[in-house]
Amino acid sequence: MVLTQPSFPRPRARSTWDAWGTEPARLPAAAKALIATLLPGKAHPVARVGTPVLTRSRLDDADLAPLRAAVGAENATSDDAVRVLHLGGKSTPDLLHRRSAEPQVAPDAVVSPASHDEVLAVLRACDDAGIAVVPFGGGTSVVGGVDPDAGTHRTVVALDLTRTAALLALDAESLLATFGAGTTGPQAEELLAAHGYTLGHFPQSFLYASIGGFAATRSSGQASRGYGRFDDLVHALRVATPAGELDLGRAPASAAGPDLRQLFLGSEGAFGVLTEVTVRIKPLPAATLYEAWTFPDFAAGAEALREATQRGIRPTVLRLSDETETKVNATLGGHFMRMRGCLVIATFEGADDADAEATRAALGAVFARHGATSRGEDPARSWERGRYASPALRDTLLDSGILAETLETATTWARLAELKGAVTAALAASLAADGTKPIVLCHISHVYPAGASLYFTVVATLTSDPEGQWMRAKDAASRAIGDAGGTITHHHAVGRDHRAFLEAEIGPLGIAVLRAVKAEVDPRGIMNPGALLP
Numbered sequence: 001m002v003l004t005q006p007s008f009p010r011p012r013a014r015s016t017w018d019a020w021g022t023e024p025a026r027l028p029a030a031a032k033a034l035i036a037t038l039l040p041g042k043a044h045p046v047a048r049v050g051t052p053v054l055t056r057s058r059l060d061d062a063d064l065a066p067l068r069a070a071v072g073a074e075n076a077t078s079d080d081a082v083r084v085l086h087l088g089g090k091s092t093p094d095l096l097h098r099r100s101a102e103p104q105v106a107p108d109a110v111v112s113p114a115s116h117d118e119v120l121a122v123l124r125a126c127d128d129a130g131i132a133v134v135p136f137g138g139g140t141s142v143v144g145g146v147d148p149d150a151g152t153h154r155t156v157v158a159l160d161l162t163r164t165a166a167l168l169a170l171d172a173e174s175l176l177a178t179f180g181a182g183t184t185g186p187q188a189e190e191l192l193a194a195h196g197y198t199l200g201h202f203p204q205s206f207l208y209a210s211i212g213g214f215a216a217t218r219s220s221g222q223a224s225r226g227y228g229r230f231d232d233l234v235h236a237l238r239v240a241t242p243a244g245e246l247d248l249g250r251a252p253a254s255a256a257g258p259d260l261r262q263l264f265l266g267s268e269g270a271f272g273v274l275t276e277v278t279v280r281i282k283p284l285p286a287a288t289l290y291e292a293w294t295f296p297d298f299a300a301g302a303e304a305l306r307e308a309t310q311r312g313i314r315p316t317v318l319r320l321s322d323e324t325e326t327k328v329n330a331t332l333g334g335h336f337m338r339m340r341g342c343l344v345i346a347t348f349e350g351a352d353d354a355d356a357e358a359t360r361a362a363l364g365a366v367f368a369r370h371g372a373t374s375r376g377e378d379p380a381r382s383w384e385r386g387r388y389a390s391p392a393l394r395d396t397l398l399d400s401g402i403l404a405e406t407l408e409t410a411t412t413w414a415r416l417a418e419l420k421g422a423v424t425a426a427l428a429a430s431l432a433a434d435g436t437k438p439i440v441l442c443h444i445s446h447v448y449p450a451g452a453s454l455y456f457t458v459v460a461t462l463t464s465d466p467e468g469q470w471m472r473a474k475d476a477a478s479r480a481i482g483d484a485g486g487t488i489t490h491h492h493a494v495g496r497d498h499r500a501f502l503e504a505e506i507g508p509l510g511i512a513v514l515r516a517v518k519a520e521v522d523p524r525g526i527m528n529p530g531a532l533l534p
Contacts, residue, residue, distance in 0.1 A: 009183065049101060218231050323342055
């Protein structure tokens, strides 16, 4: 079966302008008790503001006329009610800025194309007029990736890709699906499920993030062990740039020179706009099983994950929490006394129960050799039920004067313990210097034969300078990552927050190569100024 007529999704959910999600998250009673016990000191709550004040638009009707000609008059606007939904991403600094009484820096206009051709027309018009363009999908960046930054240009527009959401083509024989870049995770899964397929990409931002955003940031979903990272799933890209368009990827593999798709995967809108993404899909699983184990310590758990991964055992989800994260999550779940050591949760999908059970048995056998104790299904099922809830808790915690933020990295198995220790120590020392006693949690959630990711969560009382408090801690952790040989980002991308560390990772010549590409496809530098490249 080959579907060639587009299918369009139901309207998507969109986060509110000053928070993650559509409504405040409820702080569990156990969390309140935990905070009172483990986070001593005076907290400084940061209240949300009412009606925001935005910076004034610098575009008049004459400026907007060519943009409206490209997308329709109603789809290019400088109305504050639309601009306020495009203020940037959702990191803690972003959320703190939203709570400021100062005017919110907003794009001068929001332009909403519906197709590749309309995107191309908008970029040409903006290039001619010297207007910067920030591609905007779900607005879930936590590294400053979608800030309304005009750079050296006089104005900036947010290019909202919501109207491109669609399943444009489905090749069931080749297991390929083409989506418009603005299709969100839930929309993609709903459109595929109607035909019996899944993409299998479920990052924590799943509810709001877009297919184009997944590709532009090299996203990695929570089921990456079973389905792969998003860049592993990309078969083809259609790209609009100020200099023209590219269609990249025509075969499952090719030796026709360097793979140009790799230049645009992870390019974060700095080279152009990914307008259409063709991805590899799979039939919906007929069976899903769950299991959890505890290990005596993190080292034993990491060694078990290494062996299982290098043996080629592929659960769908595989996640190891360190002692602190295990203890905190167990307390929040109300079963502190029954959970010791380090918790691993896993899910197993298959064509039938026997298929899923075979993978579970293989993983369990490896774990048993490393001292694991089975904890049954409940911890894994509980994690799955709440796996998208954590980001919204940051807003509720800010109301209570609590900082909760994350960062991530990756390295080889041989350097994993060193990296974990270095980053934990850097975060703890930085936050302690500000007079707080932080809690630093860590887990592995993405594994490879050569190594794994480390995902850190930090919880501390807010000081009177909350943004400076976090930025100092983030800087200390980023330096520790570089010194210990980790990557500055495994799946959050570079954005503006990590750009100062990119040269240390890829070298001055690497930066020069990227600048040369940008000069060719975006000669006037209108695409997402300030993102990716230092």
